[in-house]
Amino acid sequence: MKGMTVVVKTIASWVKILIFLFGIYIIITGHRTPGGGFAGGVIIAGSYVLLMLAFGRQFAEENLPLPLASRLDCAGALLFALVAIVGLVFGGSFFVNFLYQQQLLPSKAFQLISAGTIPLSNIFIGIKVGASLFLVIFTLSVCCKDFKPATPAKEKEQN
Amino acid sequence: MFEFYTLLLFCIIAAFIAVETRNLLSAVICVGAIGFGGSLLFLFLRAPDIAITQIVVEVLGLVILIRATISRDITFISGDREFFGTVVSVVIIFVIFLAGIIVFKTIPPFGTPVFAQVPDSASQTYISTGLEKTGAANLVASVILDFRAYDTLGEATVLFTSIIGATVILRRRAKKKLEEPDA
Known part of the structure; x- marks a missing residue:
């Protein structure tokens, strides 16, 4: 899969930035407007899927290498659990919202920095969902497209 | 409610x-239309939160x-249906339909949630004290990440495990390393 035509590539190179930014917006304002970590993460994964469809699989893999994606996936899951454990240490029980309940941050409703640990959890879930959905789509497309495993290996040996 | 039932009919036809x-x-x-x-x-x-998640996941899955x-090479389904399978599925659907009629007689009418009438129920507590207890203006976020954060942790674990399974089963890198000594 070498990618699509010039028209698709040009439009995709502009639109991918907007989609990525919209995903980040959905994630970081998830505690005051509709949205949240899961939806924003899926939007971020969608921007990479657009890259993969328009420019080919190799370009997307150069942008976000698979080891980095799996590390981001694991880091997001670990950090989300870490938020819960820090709540256990400082607040007395698992998943307690210690930043809000102990007034460690200025918290006023509808502000960007408010609600204690909820935006943090949103960000970590967003990282996790984005990286993991990118991974699963990448693996699925590899499985569907390269059904002849013998020929690419031989080409690499010749090079 | 007219738009709602029109959309519902559209989904069923699709x-x-x-x-x-x-x-x-x-x-x-x-x-995709469904x-x-x-x-x-x-x-x-x-429910705008669910609507956003649904449309986003739908786009990704549809792609x-x-x-x-x-x-695929063959984009048409060929062959006739088996007689036994058709009969069994029709019977099962009919039984579920009969059970559904009985169940729908017992639940309250559409648009009147049961827990909204009980003053001390969980949902009423979330709605009345959610803002002052968590500080989040979006009540859905305060429920899924503060009151019910265990559910979200379990959901994240399910996603994590399924993606580990998919990448381990479908990857091809390990096969190449196994093939290299032979070649």
């Missing part, structure tokens, strides 16, 4: 076409399905 058609691409498009209709239904029910359909 589901019938998706099951009955023999062209794989039209079946996938009908599945998904987008479902996200509009969530909007009419005033994968269409790509998998186009790359």
Whole structure:
């Protein structure tokens, strides 16, 4: 899969930035407007899927290498659990919202920095969902497209 | 409620076409129509969070399905249905339909949630004290990440485990390393 035509590539190179930014917006304002970590993460994964469809699989893999994606996936899951454990240490029980309940941050409703640990959890879930959905789509497309495993290996040996 | 029932009818018709058609691409498009209709239904029910998630996941799944359909050689379903399977599925659907009639007689009418009438129920407590207890203006975020954060942790674990399984089963890198000493 070498990618699509010039028209698709040009439009995709502009639109991918907007989609990525919209995903980040959905994630970081998830505690005051509709949205949240899961939806924003899926939007971020969608921007990479657009890259993969328009420019080919190799370009997307150069942008976000698979080891980095799996590390981001694991880091997001670990950090989300870490938020819960820090709540256990400082607040007395698992998943307690210690930043809000102990007034460690200025918290006023509808502000960007408010609600204690909820935006943090949103960000970590967003990282996790984005990286993991990118991974699963990448693996699925590899499985569907390269059904002849013998020929690419031989080409690499010749090079 | 007129728009709601129109959309519901649209979704049901699309589901019938998706099951009955023999062209794989039209079946996938009908599945997409069901998904987008479902996200509009969530909007009419005033659940914008679920609507956003539904439409986003639907787009991503539709892209994968269409790509998998186009790359196939045979895009038509051929062959007749088996008589025994058809009879069994019709009987099962009829039994579920009868059970559904009995169940729907007992639940309250559409649009009147049961827990809204009980003053000390969980949902009423979340609505009345959610803002002062968590500080989040979006009550859905305060429920899924503060009151019910265990559920979200379990959900994240399910996603994590399924992705580990998919990448381990479908990857090809380990096979190459096994093949290298022979070549």
